[in-house]
Amino acid sequence: MSDELHEECGVLGIYRNDEGKNAAPLVYYGLYALQHRGQESAGIASNNHGSIELKKGLGLVGEVFRTEKLDSLHGNIAIGHVRYSTAGDGSVRSAQPLAGMCRLGELALAHNGNLVNAESLREMLTDEGVIFHTTTDSESILNLICQHGTRGIVAGIKNAMSLIKGAYVLVITIGDKLIGVRDPYGLHPMCIGKLPNDSGYILASETCALEAVDAEFVRDVLPGEIVIIDREGLHNIEPSRWCRKNLCVFELVYFARPDSVVDGVSVYDFRRRCGMKLAQQGRIDADVVMAVPDSGIPAAIGYAEASGIPYGEGLIKNKYMGRTFILPDQEQRDAAVRIKLAAIRHNIEGKRLVLIDDSIVRGTTLRRIVKLLRDEGAKEIHVCSASPEVRYSCYFGIDTPHREKLIAVQKSREEICEYIGADSITYLSEDSLREVCGEDLYCKACFDGNYPMEVPVSGGEMQ
Numbered sequence: 153m154s155d156e157l158h159e160e161c162g163v164l165g166i167y168r169n170d171e172g173k174n175a176a177p178l179v180y181y182g183l184y185a186l187q188h189r190g191q192e193s194a195g196i197a198s199n200n201h202g203s204i205e206l207k208k209g210l211g212l213v214g215e216v217f218r219t220e221k222l223d224s225l226h227g228n229i230a231i232g233h234v235r236y237s238t239a240g241d242g243s244v245r246s247a248q249p250l251a252g253m254c255r256l257g258e259l260a261l262a263h264n265g266n267l268v269n270a271e272s273l274r275e276m277l278t279d280e281g282v283i284f285h286t287t288t289d290s291e292s293i294l295n296l297i298c299q300h301g302t303r304g305i306v307a308g309i310k311n312a313m314s315l316i317k318g319a320y321v322l323v324i325t326i327g328d329k330l331i332g333v334r335d336p337y338g339l340h341p342m343c344i345g346k347l348p349n350d351s352g353y354i355l356a357s358e359t360c361a362l363e364a365v366d367a368e369f370v371r372d373v374l375p376g377e378i379v380i381i382d383r384e385g386l387h388n389i390e391p392s393r394w395c396r397k398n399l400c401v402f403e404l405v406y407f408a409r410p411d412s413v414v415d416g417v418s419v420y421d422f423r424r425r426c427g428m429k430l431a432q433q434g435r436i437d438a439d440v441v442m443a444v445p446d447s448g449i450p451a452a453i454g455y456a457e458a459s460g461i462p463y464g465e466g467l468i469k470n471k472y473m474g475r476t477f478i479l480p481d482q483e484q485r486d487a488a489v490r491i492k493l494a495a496i497r498h499n500i501e502g503k504r505l506v507l508i509d510d511s512i513v514r515g516t517t518l519r520r521i522v523k524l525l526r527d528e529g530a531k532e533i534h535v536c537s538a539s540p541e542v543r544y545s546c547y548f549g550i551d552t553p554h555r556e557k558l559i560a561v562q563k564s565r566e567e568i569c570e571y572i573g574a575d576s577i578t579y580l581s582e583d584s585l586r587e588v589c590g591e592d593l594y595c596k597a598c599f600d601g602n603y604p605m606e607v608p609v610s611g612g613e614m615q
Contacts, residue, residue, distance in 0.1 A: 160377075160596065161191030161235040161248070162423035163262040163342075164361055165323035167381040168228040168352040174198070176225035178347075178365045179232040183213045185364035186357055188409055189264075190234035193247035197260035198326040200227030204258040208233075208247040228352075229330050231323045234263035246286040252294050254301035254308070259326040263290035264357055265319030265340050268607050273315065274284050290612065293320065306389060309333060309378055312391070317605060319400070319548035321373075323355050330355065330381040336395040338375030339548050339595055341403060341414045344386070346370050353381045358412040372415050398595040398604040401585070402550055405539045406447050406510045415593075420450050422588060426538040427454025427508060429584040435459070436506055436534050436576070442466035444509040444521060451538035452508035461506060466525065468494045493521065500553040501529030511539040512568070512579075515559040519572040535574040540582045540599040547607045548595070 164182040166175040176198045183194055194216040195208025205225055209216040213234065233248035233385055249262040267273065270289035273296070278284070280595050281293050296312035297305070321340035324331040332355040334342050345354040346368035354367045362369055373379055376391025400407075403414050410420040427450065441463045443452035456463035470492050505525065512518055512535075522533055541560035555561055569577040582599060586592070597603040 161233055161262075162186030162357040162361075163231070163233055163264045163321060163323045163355075163608075165231040165262075165330045165332065165355040166229070166327065166347075166352065166365070167354075170351065171201075171228045173228055174226055175228050175230035175352075176222055179230045180217055180222055181364045182354065182356060182361040183232045183234055185361040185409075186234055187213055189357060189407065190236040193235045193244065194233065195235075195247050195249050195262075196222075196225055196230055196232045196342065197249040197251055197262075197325065198225035198227040198259075199229035199260065199330075201480035202257050202327050203227075204251050204260045204325070206249060206251045206260065208249070210244050210247065217591045222578070228277040229325045229328075230367075231260055231262050231325050231330070238497065238533045246288045248287075248288075250286070250289060250290055250294050252298055255324075256305055256308075257327055259294070259298065259324065261290065261294050261322060261324045263288075263293060264321040264549065265335065266547065267292070267316050267318035267320065268547050268605065269317045271608075292316070293322065295548060297324070305329065305331070306380075310392070312580065313376075321357065328382050332373050332379040332381075334373045334375055334377055336376040336391060336393065337595070338395070338397040338415070339604075340402050341399065341408070342373040344370040344373060344379060353386055354377065355381075358408055358414065360409045360412045363411070369413070386435055395602075397593045399593060400546075400548060400550070401539075401589065401594040401596050402511075402546075402598065404594075410446075410450055422540065423450035423510070424454035424457075425588045426580055426585070427451030427456075428458040428589060429582050430508070430536050430538060430578065431455045431458035433473070433578065433581060433584065436461075436536075436578075438506045438532070438534060440464040440466070440503050441506045441508065442499075444507065444518070445469040445493070447510040448508045448538065451510060452506075455506065455508055455536065459506075464499045466499050466505065466507075467521070470494065470498065493524065495524055495528040497528045500525055502531050504532040504534070505530050506534045507574075508536050508538060510537070511542060512537045512560070513542050513558060513570060515572050522573045532575045533573070534576045534578070535569075535572060536578045537580060540581050540598065541579050541583055542598050544598050544601045547603070548596050550598070 166178045194213045194418045197206045249260045251260045267289040272294040297308040300308040300311040320335045322333040322338045345362035376395035378389040404422040408419045411417045441456040443449040545555045
């Protein structure tokens with residue numbers, strides 16, 4: 153996505169049946185596969201017979217964990233986390249996993265998502281004497297679980313689930329257990345895999361992490377389900393109340409890796425079909441179809457397939473740049489785009505281009521990309537978004553700006569086209585997106601404003 157939209161994080165847990173084998177190295181490899189879900193911090197908590205050892209830091213997985221750190225993480229159970237902060241500060245203090253002590257023993261937790269009632273929960277817990285060490289809403293979940301720890305870990309988790317509202321996927325380890333939890337709406341994904349030779353299990357945000365540790369896909373965790381892995385194997389606790397899947401459609405549009413399968417849907421094929429639908433919405437006379445890499449590539453391939461216009465590479469992404477640039481002025485941001493994306497002038501000069509991006513949120517980076525292509529001699533640039541206009545803010549873990557800052561709210565299509573410097577602009581229609589989605593089991597609130605639950609408005613009230 154050209155507008156640098158991010159989701160909060162990715163989570164992972166490993167349970168190895170052999171208590172003499174450390175789980176942390178496998179978590180390390182799994183986190184590498186989930187690095188696209190968060191590049192701000194990384195952490196691993198290992199469970200050695202109920203004793204939690206925690207290592208975390210700011211940066212990419214390979215920057216945070218060196219050999220000596222992994223070697224110090226003992227235990228056959230471990231959980232991991234990669235983070236992009238949408239709630240809380242960006243300090244190492246708020247990096248995850250989080251660890252704590254309850255009456256059942258030491259506990260570690262990693263969370264993907266965002267709570268819509270985080271502020272009221274924090275006030276309630278503070279009034280009860282809880283002292284917070286971070287600014288993240290995940291710490292409230294940890295404290296709510298520990299509140300009812302005397303009745304067992306499952307009772308603690310059910311207590312938390314009865315009070316928290318919003319999006320959450322949790323991996324937890326305590327005692328001899330690895331536990332996975334998915335919110336009743338299934339807003340973000342979690343899957344279960346089996347390690348080679350029945351040597352254990354993995355819980356992960358995406359199936360691409362299973363491939364990294366040579367695990368076999370078992371199934372997706374269901375909305376509202378609690379999955380427990382221990383010495384007796386894998387067992388689950390089904391939801392005690394009504395649940396209905398509302399998977400965040402941006403998981404398929406942008407966040408998930410193209411080689412992942414999310415709730416039975418191939419991410420690559422979903423994006424390819426969005427591109428095909430775009431092409432079917434109207435003919436554009438052009439010489440070549442190009443993508444804003446990387447998430448725009450499958451849609452561009454689908455567009456080329458349906459339109460008959462050849463697909464060609466025009467922008468090459470620098471894969472060695474590391475974390476996203478956060479720069480103070482326009483001149484430096486323009487320079488950053490040129491470092492992050494290089495243009496192939498031979499494929500651009502004198503050509504009429506169809507430029508495919510997965511979505512348009514603010515339009516600022518896309519504007520710089522269009523200028524880059526103009527500077528390389530593009531004759532025409534027709535911008536196509538492989539998703540509808542983003543008109544509403546997200547409250548479930550996607551870092552979208554306040555609604556009034558969304559470009560589709562600020563400007564008409566004609567004004568957006570002029571702002572980004574394109575010759576035309578086309579969005580995937582909401583009807584086309586519904587056709588690609590099939591069953592209505594997705595949260596598309598960022599497009600249509602139909603939230604699956606009450607969300608905050610100004611002043612912290614709910615609507």
